[in-house]
Amino acid sequence: MDIDGQQRSSARPPTDDIAERSNGQTVSVGSPLTRDDPERIGGYWLAARLGFGGQGVVYEAYDAPGARYALKTLHQDAGDFLRARFAREAVAAQ
Numbered sequence: 001m002d003i004d005g006q007q008r009s010s011a012r013p014p015t016d017d018i019a020e021r022s023n024g025q026t027v028s029v030g031s032p033l034t035r036d037d038p039e040r041i042g043g044y045w046l047a048a049r050l051g052f053g054g055q056g057v058v059y060e061a062y063d064a065p066g067a068r069y070a071l072k073t074l075h076q077d078a079g080d081f082l083r084a085r086f087a088r089e090a091v092a093a094q
Helices: 080-093
Strands: 018-020 026-028 044-052 056-062 068-074
Touching: 044 068, 068 080
Parallel strands: none
Antiparallel strands: 018 026, 044 056, 056 068
């Protein structure tokens, strides 16, 4: 099951170890998900880990139509300071 309590599907968006930019250059898209990573968060399929650190994990994610996103999550044990900082980042990104 995913973090929303929904049954997991084996269907995943297509992804390779590299992606092509609009100018034709290829770039790495991250590292594989770990067995502890969810396959879905909300309406997004997770394809890879783009990074991780003190705040949490950034995933390469896709919505149902296939649009690509960077989805940032906090560690479960993040305290009030990190949660407030994350909220400010989310507001600034809108």
